[in-house]
Amino acid sequence: MSFFPYVLAAWLFIIGLYGIVTSRNFVHLVICLAVLQSSTYVLLLSIGYRVGGVAPVFAGVKVGTPAVDPVVQALMLTDIVVEATVVALLLALALQLQKHTNTLDPDKLKALEG
């Protein structure tokens, strides 16, 4: 098992953070958050991966056949469900912001300072 997936996960996390910090548009920012989140998918799946492992469906497979870990896949599915909710909610908030202020630029919002 190579180190590459872990490097990829770290890279996605960092590039997502960078995108959020420098974003000039809330929709872009929410998508950067989704990029950051995909780092957790990669991390979870690579932790459960076994070289030469089959999919974790055990009907008609000989006992002792190596399989990838189904637990992390279940975790990842939960993660997707949870985060789809959050991203949808964030986009809805951004939509309302656009409706009432005519801008999506974090730099132009000055109401909550100090």
Next chain:
Amino acid sequence: MSTLAPLPVVIPLSVAAILSALNKFLHRRISEALAVAATVATGVICGVLLLQSQAQPVIHWFGGWTPRAGVALGISFVIDPIGAGAAVFASLLVLAALVFSLHYFDTVGTLFHVLMLGFLGAMCGFTLTGDVFNLFVFFELMSASAFALCGYKVEEPESMQGALNFAVTNTVGAFLVLSGIALLYGRTGALNMAQIGRTLGGNLDGLVITAFVFIMAGFFIKAAVFPFHFWLADAHAVAPTPVCVLFSGIMVELGLYAVQRVYWTMFDGSFAAHRWDLRALLLTLGSITAVLGAVMCFGQRHIKRLLAFSTVSHVGLLTIGFGVLKAGALAGVTLYVLGHGLVKAALFLVAGLLLHRFGSVDELELHGRARDLRATGAVFFVAALGLAAMPGFATFRGESGIIDAAGSIGQGWVRAIFFISGVLTAGAVLRVWGRVFRGMGKGEEAETAGAKKINEGRETTQPSHGIPAVMFAPAFVLVLLAIALGMTPGIKHAARTAAMVMQDRASYQARVLEHAWIPVAPAQEEHTPMGKGLAWSFATTAAALLVAFLSLSRYWPSKHALTRPAAITVRGLRSIHSGHIGDYVAFLTFGVAAFGVVLAALVHFH
């Protein structure tokens, strides 16, 4: 095994589902009654669980998937007194917020109640679970409800900005937690906290430190510890007042609850030889948070924002309590959370009353306008004294517990931090009391050192005359409870026993993984001399009163050469709190990196 265990999650979530499905058909009063009934039922069941957990923690395995040979595949609730107590407290605050909001939101249907119940169910699950991934899921459910509640006033742009700042920072925190959990799973192959703790043993290497830092930082974001605290003031400034009650009273504290639960069940063995390194880090973080929050609190004119920064300051004190890593301090933290939550909730409810009556929560704009609200003013004043941890309040019992424990390991200096935080936060609240309820000092023309006015829309429809009883009663009852709790004999002893249960890792593992029956051993009676603590506590209260009245008088040296540096510092701090999400996430990233580097360096070189 207890059949009651799943109910604190099942009841609120199913009633929430029913309410949202029948939204269009139910009369508003019926949905409100259902929501209140569900909250009361949840609170009562959590209370029963709290009583059951006194003998030994209640453990429930979902679907009967009990562990075999020390391996836990199923998901469990492990209900100990601190977890069950937190759930009872959450139910109580939700009840107060729901009763208060009977006069609120006349036009928006029942979705508010649906979200509140979702929030409650998530908080209960969060406090009762014994599975670390389950903890993450409830964390996210709690967050999602909180984001929606925070942005409830969709027509206000400030509201959207505050909710977005809150949601983005806390979601980054959730991913940090999840990454940490994934790393732990990779190392131990377990998600059950007891099993992870046992498998880790005393192992402390790079991977364990990374996982620890990710999980801690993620929960510290929710707990609003410096430098992760920026979202809190924005979210509180814009959220509807009953929601602020929950944010400040329990949600933020649950961030710290998770930190302690995770530490004592999983990481304590690993850090056993490095406790002093961790202590140094946590005491520093807590002290910075406490002082920064207190200074920012004093510099506000928007009452809800002022109270929000006071919460930041008190979370700093609680972080110090956790950082002492002693049973006595954890008992103190427990009592402090209860005392602080009760008085802070009451203060927010009074702010909501002011908004309801006068359409504003701006300290200067409200100058002298609430003179006639004598009873409300009295509640506000007494709650402010509770914030200063005056003897008689639960906050005092908590504070003395933390300080005594800190003193026993030679860290008595934390008393100074408690003093600064108490004087400035209670002083600021008393200043608001003097200005708004007594008409002291100046109004709009007062010197504010750059504090800006933030528009706050009305939350109620009819501008009423007088104060409705259902809005006043919750604040009054909560303050009374804060005093009653402080006066209850034996409460400190009970808290100490509960703290020892939470910190006893070996018994936790045996109870969860081997079904062992290990009765709870009551803590030994401790008699610490009270004199010094009493004197300091009265001094804090007196100093807070003095600061409040001075700041309202014409003797306040706002332009004096000696106080110029202080004013410049406050302006500087203010400019950091820019309301810009990019800045907040930059601070957050820096904070996580610094936390990790410093901890790794301390562990490596000791």
